[in-house]
Amino acid sequence: MARNVQQSLPLSVVVALLLSASMAAAQTSSTSTGVSRLMNPAISVNGLFLGTVSRDNPASDANGIFLQEAEVEFTSVVDPFWTADVIVVWAQQEDSETYDTLIETASLRSTNMPAGLGLTLGKFFLPFGKQAMLHPHQWAFVDAPLAVDEFIPGMLDVGVSVDMSVPLPWYSELVIYGTDGQAGVFDSDNRDLSYGARLSNMWDLSMDGTLEFGGSFISGPGADRELTGSNQKNIFGADLTYKWSSGSLSQGPAVNWTNEIVIPEPDNNATGNPFGFYSQFQYRFARTWWMGLAYGLTRDKSVYEGGFESLEGWNEAKFNVAFVPSEFSTIRAEVAYQERDDSSADDLRFSIQWSFTIGSHPAHLY
Amino acid sequence: MSAIKTILLVVIMMTAVVGHSLADLKVVTTISDLARIAEAVGGDDAQVSTLCPGPRDPHFLPAKPSLARKLAKADLLCYNGLELEIGWLPLLLNKARNPRIKPGSEGDMDCSGAIKTILDIPDGNVDRAMGDIHALGNPHYTLNPENAVLIAKEMAYRMGQLDPENKAAYKDRATVFAGEVASRLPGWYEQLSEARTKSIILYHSHWNYFTHWQHLKVVGEIENRPGITPSPRHVQSVIEKGRDLDGVMIVAAQWDHQDVAEDVAERIGTSLAVLPGYSGAQKGTDNYFDFIDRLCTRMAEAATAASKE
Numbered sequence: 001m002a003r004n005v006q007q008s009l010p011l012s013v014v015v016a017l018l019l020s021a022s023m024a025a026a027q028t029s030s031t032s033t034g035v036s037r038l039m040n041p042a043i044s045v046n047g048l049f050l051g052t053v054s055r056d057n058p059a060s061d062a063n064g065i066f067l068q069e070a071e072v073e074f075t076s077v078v079d080p081f082w083t084a085d086v087i088v089v090w091a092q093q094e095d096s097e098t099y100d101t102l103i104e105t106a107s108l109r110s111t112n113m114p115a116g117l118g119l120t121l122g123k124f125f126l127p128f129g130k131q132a133m134l135h136p137h138q139w140a141f142v143d144a145p146l147a148v149d150e151f152i153p154g155m156l157d158v159g160v161s162v163d164m165s166v167p168l169p170w171y172s173e174l175v176i177y178g179t180d181g182q183a184g185v186f187d188s189d190n191r192d193l194s195y196g197a198r199l200s201n202m203w204d205l206s207m208d209g210t211l212e213f214g215g216s217f218i219s220g221p222g223a224d225r226e227l228t229g230s231n232q233k234n235i236f237g238a239d240l241t242y243k244w245s246s247g248s249l250s251q252g253p254a255v256n257w258t259n260e261i262v263i264p265e266p267d268n269n270a271t272g273n274p275f276g277f278y279s280q281f282q283y284r285f286a287r288t289w290w291m292g293l294a295y296g297l298t299r300d301k302s303v304y305e306g307g308f309e310s311l312e313g314w315n316e317a318k319f320n321v322a323f324v325p326s327e328f329s330t331i332r333a334e335v336a337y338q339e340r341d342d343s344s345a346d347d348l349r350f351s352i353q354w355s356f357t358i359g360s361h362p363a364h365l366y
Numbered sequence: 367m368s369a370i371k372t373i374l375l376v377v378i379m380m381t382a383v384v385g386h387s388l389a390d391l392k393v394v395t396t397i398s399d400l401a402r403i404a405e406a407v408g409g410d411d412a413q414v415s416t417l418c419p420g421p422r423d424p425h426f427l428p429a430k431p432s433l434a435r436k437l438a439k440a441d442l443l444c445y446n447g448l449e450l451e452i453g454w455l456p457l458l459l460n461k462a463r464n465p466r467i468k469p470g471s472e473g474d475m476d477c478s479g480a481i482k483t484i485l486d487i488p489d490g491n492v493d494r495a496m497g498d499i500h501a502l503g504n505p506h507y508t509l510n511p512e513n514a515v516l517i518a519k520e521m522a523y524r525m526g527q528l529d530p531e532n533k534a535a536y537k538d539r540a541t542v543f544a545g546e547v548a549s550r551l552p553g554w555y556e557q558l559s560e561a562r563t564k565s566i567i568l569y570h571s572h573w574n575y576f577t578h579w580q581h582l583k584v585v586g587e588i589e590n591r592p593g594i595t596p597s598p599r600h601v602q603s604v605i606e607k608g609r610d611l612d613g614v615m616i617v618a619a620q621w622d623h624q625d626v627a628e629d630v631a632e633r634i635g636t637s638l639a640v641l642p643g644y645s646g647a648q649k650g651t652d653n654y655f656d657f658i659d660r661l662c663t664r665m666a667e668a669a670t671a672a673s674k675e
Contacts, residue, residue: 077469109460111468116438118463165463171432173461202432207419210430243428250423250621251593287595287623326594327453328494363453366429 041076041084044359048137052351066092068353069136071104075362082108085362087135104135104156118163126155126183127175127198128216129237129260131278137355138364140256140280141318142334145296147276150314151262152218152235154184157194171202179220186220190231194220209244235264243366245284254284274300274313288325290332294318312341328357391529394440394467396451397424398646399508400477400517402654404444406543407521411532417458418451420646423621425498425593429454437462440473441528444521447478448505472528480520481507485574497591508644509576511551511658515544550655555580557662561669565611567604567634569618569627572643576661585611588618588630595623601630608634615672617665619643639668 051065074086087105092098107122125133131148132155143149159179166172174197181194196218203211215238222233239260246252262276278296285291299313320334331354339346391412395401401416408414417433418424424446437443437458445451459468467473478484484503492501507513522540526533558580565585566577571592577584586607590600608614608630616638618627624640631638641664642648645657 080470112465113463114465116463118460163463165435165438171430171435173431200431202430204430204432207421210432245428247419247422248621249623250426250619251623326494326498363429363457365457366431 039076041074041086042360042362044073044357044361046071046073046135046137046355046357046361048353048355050142050351050353052142052349055348055350056346067099068092071135071137073105073361075360077111078108081112082110084108116165120161120163123156123158124161126157126177126179126196126218127161128152128155128196128218128235129198129214129262130239130241130258131260133365137330137357140258140282140292141294141320142332142336142351142353145260145276145278145280145294146298146314146316146338147260147262147278147296150298150300151264151274151276152185152237157181157183159194166199168201172199173201174199181220183220185218185235186233187222187231190221192221192231194218196220206244208247209242212239212241212243214239214241233265235262237262251287252284254282256280256282272299274298276300276313288323290322290324292318292320292322292334314341315339328361330355391442391525391532392440393442393444393525394436395443396445396455397508398644399514399654399657400444400446402645402652402657403508403514403518403543404521406654407518407536407539408525409535409539411529411535412525417455420642420644420651421621421648423619423643424450425453427451427454429457431458431461434458434461437467438464440464440467442473442475442524443467444475444477444524446505446508447476448484448502448507449500450505475521475524477517477520478502478505478507480516481513482516485578486571495591497589498593500592504571504574506572507575509573509661510579511547511554511654512579513575514654515547518543546655550658554658554662557666558582558669560673561615561665564613564615564669564672565608567608567614567616567630569616569622572619573617573641580662580665582665585614588616588626589622596626601626605630605633608636613669613672615639615665615668617641617668620647637668637671639664641665 047070048068049066050068053063054060069089069091071087071089076084078084085105085107086103089102089104090099091102093100103123105124107120107124110119113119127133129152131144132152157179159177161175161177163173163175166174176197178193178195181190181192182188183194186194196216198214198216200212200214205211217234217236219232219234222231237260239258241259242257243255245254257280259279260277264274266272266274276296276298278294280292280294282290282292294317296316297313316336316338318334318336320332322330322332324330331352334351334353336349336351337347391408393404393408393412393414395404395414395416397418398416398420401414404412404414415436417436418427445455465471484507486504488499488501492499508517518540522536525536561582562580565583567586567588568584569588571587574584586604588601588604589596614634614636616627616631616636618624618638618640619642620640621643627638641661642651642657645654646652648660651657651660
């Protein structure tokens, strides 16, 4: 018996040592629980909610309280040559209780391009103007400006983008891109590719203020046009932005003033020169409080009055006040008025919108 | 033809002369304190610029793409680290498109790596209910001149790696910088002997390295959660605490919301010292030594004023 015990002791010790060794290995080098965790991407979640009611359309399905959008973002270094960014969005379908899943971004960004070039491959926001590249939780108002909504909606596509600094005495950046032609603005039945470019220039007016002027162009598959005989759709844009924030007071007064014009070539059967314009002004009047004012218009259809051609469209005005206790949450109250030139669809709308961000969310563009 | 050749030769010679006179190593720092140290170490062999000017709170620097122009030309990026620049540096690096300074490259220098003791590393779980807390520890370590010496030595090493020709010069200048700090330390310490008898209420934990180095007694903070507006209840509790103590002084940076700090000082009945947050934040503090001098002088004046209250 004693012999057996003597024989079994070394065995138990060996087993214990093996177990402890395997556990230690699991804690330090297992691919399931060890170093692989350190390689996980940064993850963030954003929720955007809206409560809205219309004075002029009280029975509209647009009235109510909604989860406008939930967004999950993953960002990480891929290897010594690339970083990656993936954004998945669940957005409520218009006038519906169901949600669409959309991969908003899934792109690689090179970290090793020569000659000061940048390269992006995958699905990304097409760089056109100032507003079209923003996620809804970054918008200054509840809705995008009419000019953006009508003329450059859904500016997401799969393709290649190259960006570079232009050697000028001020900051100047040129982005050129070619994509699949499936952005919301184009005709998805037409399989032609699209391409575009954006040139943005920025000047430091002072230590605290900047002026940015940008020009954008995009061309892609449109519906056949009877007038031009071309099925290529071209859109031009220009934007002017002034920004200022107090350099002497942390989280002190700040101003953002953005102006943008979008000029598409006329669609089927339309004549004249359609365009859209908006001007948005935001002011931080206290450490955690912002106010915003906006005006916008679109002219999208030709009408003939007394033998003269004019363009008919929409006008809008908005005002909001936002409480921003930190960079991770916002609550804002907004009143927005839209009217059609012929007064056929005027709408006064009151909204409350709130958003939150949790996790490691990348900083937003300037 | 010979005239053209002569002109070309002159142009080439002038270019060579001008090129020689310009520093070859381009160093960009994120905050002004690091720029002053880099200038001391780099001397004429390095061209130093900074992204966040002294008067700006580096927590909230707008990521102006124009700043990326500086980064695009940099050979060495010296940043504070500990997530002080997390809100803007990644954006600027992306815009700069400069592989020489990308994370992990030779030109990427996280200066916090040179610091031996990081203060205020939170215990246990960290979440944003605590405000804009720095999970890796308090990032304002340049306010302790002993840390500036460590940074200078590390900068000299990194500059020497990138510019081996001037390696000895960088090392020599770092040694001179360290000697200058060492010669001033006793005076700076002596200057605040009266302040060590006072209790200090900070607006923000910006000053912890300075107070730790000087063995000053911090009894509270007006901004109890970093980056978040202090609640009236908390402000009231700070005031009551200050009233219960003898010899209290309030300390704030020039970019802090001084209306709150002034109100607290007035209701306690004591003095408020408004200090430059980093070198260059106030006139006459462009030099790192002048900056530390100013901190000590203002703090000493506030201590004297607090004694008279």
